[in-house]
Each structure stands twice: as structure tokens, then as C-alpha cells.
Amino acid sequence: MPARFSFEAVSAHDYDELRPGYAPEAVGWAADRGGLSSGSTIVDLAAGTGQLSRRFAALGMDTVAIEPAANMRATLASRLPSVRILDGTAEAIPLPDRVADAVVVGNAFHHFDRSRAFAEIHRVLRPDAVLAIFWAWPVEDRSMQEGALRTIDELVESTRARTDIATAYRSWTEPPSPARGFHPFQRREFPLTHVLPSARLADLYATSSDIASLPAAARDWLVGEIRDLARALPPTLHLPSRSVVDLCNRR
Numbered sequence: 001m002p003a004r005f006s007f008e009a010v011s012a013h014d015y016d017e018l019r020p021g022y023a024p025e026a027v028g029w030a031a032d033r034g035g036l037s038s039g040s041t042i043v044d045l046a047a048g049t050g051q052l053s054r055r056f057a058a059l060g061m062d063t064v065a066i067e068p069a070a071n072m073r074a075t076l077a078s079r080l081p082s083v084r085i086l087d088g089t090a091e092a093i094p095l096p097d098r099v100a101d102a103v104v105v106g107n108a109f110h111h112f113d114r115s116r117a118f119a120e121i122h123r124v125l126r127p128d129a130v131l132a133i134f135w136a137w138p139v140e141d142r143s144m145q146e147g148a149l150r151t152i153d154e155l156v157e158s159t160r161a162r163t164d165i166a167t168a169y170r171s172w173t174e175p176p177s178p179a180r181g182f183h184p185f186q187r188r189e190f191p192l193t194h195v196l197p198s199a200r201l202a203d204l205y206a207t208s209s210d211i212a213s214l215p216a217a218a219r220d221w222l223v224g225e226i227r228d229l230a231r232a233l234p235p236t237l238h239l240p241s242r243s244v245v246d247l248c249n250r251r
Contacts, residue, residue: 005111005165005209007048007069016049016075018204020136022106023190026243027055030104033186033247034130036061040101043124045090045117046108050076052134053083056104064100066093090117098126106134110168111209118179125250131182132247135172138194139240148232155229156205159222165210175246182248190243198233202226 007015036042038060044053047065049072057063057080065080066088067073073085088094090105090112103121105112121131160166175187196204202223205211211219 005213007209008071010207010209010212011203012049012069012071012075014200014203015072015207016051016079018196018200019048019051019207020192020194020239020241021051022055022134022136023192023243024055026134026188026190026245027052027059029188029190030102030130030132030134030245030247031056031059031061034102034132034249036102036130041099043093043095043100043103045093045103045105045121046111047076047085048072048106048108050080050083051136052104052106054080057083064095066090066095091120093120093124095124097123100124100129101126102130102132104132104134107136109133110165110172114179118182122181122250127250129250130247131250132245133172133176135244135246136192136194137242137244139242148229149237152201152226152229155222155225156211159214159218160208160210163210163213165213169210172246178248181251183251185246185248188245188247190245192241192243194237194239194241196237196239198230198235198237201230201233201237 040061042056042061042063044063044065047053047067050065053063053065064084065076066086068087068089077085086094103125175185178184205226206223211222
């Protein structure tokens with residue numbers, strides 16, 4: 001696990017506006033596998049600005065968002081006033097034992113202390129309740145990329161490959177091994193298209209923890225290079241991506 005990164009270092013507005021969401025089918029699959037319905041209690045860990053919370057709240061579920069960054073919590077509260085929002089972490093969830101029908105995590109488990117987080121998730125879940133770990137990942141076929149977009153991808157990958165956060169992130173590219181107190185994970189993938197203005201591509205990358213955590217000079221150079229290269233792209237980008245879900249049940 002890398003040293004904990006604070007998302008107060010990034011723009012919550014840009015994070016909310018530009019980050020990819022999660023396919024409705026991915027949320028539906030997790031809800032179906034977990035036997036979740038209107039009134040079920042969902043805990044969204046490291047909720048950010050609520051990309052997952054809004055999906056489950058829209059299904060009528062009692063959603064509790066746990067997020068340590070004050071700027072993210074403020075944006076989440078303005079977007080989702082019906083969601084209960086708490087300051088907390090995956091390693092110290094501010095909830096009683098066995099209160100949750102599901103715990104969900106969106107693109108964040110690589111920031112957690114794995115053993116402590118699993119122990120806390122086990123504590124707050126009811127017996128046989130579900131843990132669903134969501135990932136928002138691009139389609140990895142780089143042959144689909146051309147010109148400036150491929151150059152940007154290669155530049156970013158060559159830079160982020162040296163960071164501890166990127167190493168931790170890549171450790172989840174394969175389905176996770178079983179955790180103590182949980183049944184084995186199942187993995188499913190669901191296609192999604194990430195649409196955003198090319199003029200905001202650099203701002204999107206600036207919200208990524210492995211880039212935001214770079215030394216200031218390296219970060220500013222990389223974001224500036226992305227901004228320059230993006231001028232050669234079409235005005236609107238339609239980036240093929242996928243929602244990946246790793247799901248298991250509490251024993």
C-alpha cells in the first residue's frame with residue numbers, strides 16, 4: 001500500500017465533472033447478486049463525489065457515503081443531499097457492527113490498507129452480505145488509439161509507471177485473491193463509453209492520484225504536455241472503457 005494520498009489535493013469539481021462513471025448494468029449486476037432492493041443499506045467507501053452513491057441511491061437504497069476528503073464530501077453533499085455522508089476511512093468505518101447489506105468501493109481499494117480494510121468491511125456487513133469493488137478502466141487495446149491520443153497515453157504511462165500509487169493500482173488488474181472472512185471473488189466487466197471535451201483531458205488526468213501526487217514540477221510539466229497535445233484531438237472524445245466489478249459475499 002502506498003502512503004495515503006489526500007484527494008483534497010485535486011479539484012473536486014473537476015473530479016465530479018470529468019471522471020468516468022459506472023455502467024448501470026454493472027450496478028444492476030451487483031444489486032442482483034447481493035439481493036439488494038429499495039431500502040437496502042449500502043455503504044460506499046471512499047465515495048469521492050458520489051459516482052457510485054448516486055447509482056445506488058437512484059435505486060431507492062439507503063446509501064451511506066464514507067469519504068475522508070472534505071472537498072469531496074462538500075461536492076457530494078451538494079449533488080446528493082439525500083445521501084448520508086460521513087468523514088471516515090476504510091480502515092476505520094464510523095458505523096456499528098453488521099449494519100450494511102452491501103459495501104461498495106469505486107476505484108479506490110488500491111489506496112487502502114488491505115487487511116485492515118477487509119476486517120472493517122467484514123465488521124460492518126451483515127452475514128452473507130455483499131462486497132462489490134468497482135473499477136473504471138479504459139479498454140486496453142491501444143491499437144484503437146491514433147495520433148495525439150496514443151502519444152498522450154504513452155507519455156502518461158511512462159510517467160505514472162514509476163509511482164507507488166500506480167504500482168498498487170496495477171496489482172488489482174487480476175481478480176483479487178480471497179480475503180479472510182469472505183467467499184472467493186467473482187469478476188464481471190461491462191462496456192461503457194467515456195465522453196468528454198478534449199479541451200478538458202488534461203484536467204481529467206490532473207484528478208488522478210498517481211499524477212496529482214507527483215512532485216509539482218513533474219506534474220505541471222506532464223499536465224501541460226497533455227494540454228498541448230490535446231489541441232490536435234477532435235472537440236469531443238468518445239473513449240471506450242469498461243466497468244469492472246469484483247464481488248464476493250461475507251462468510
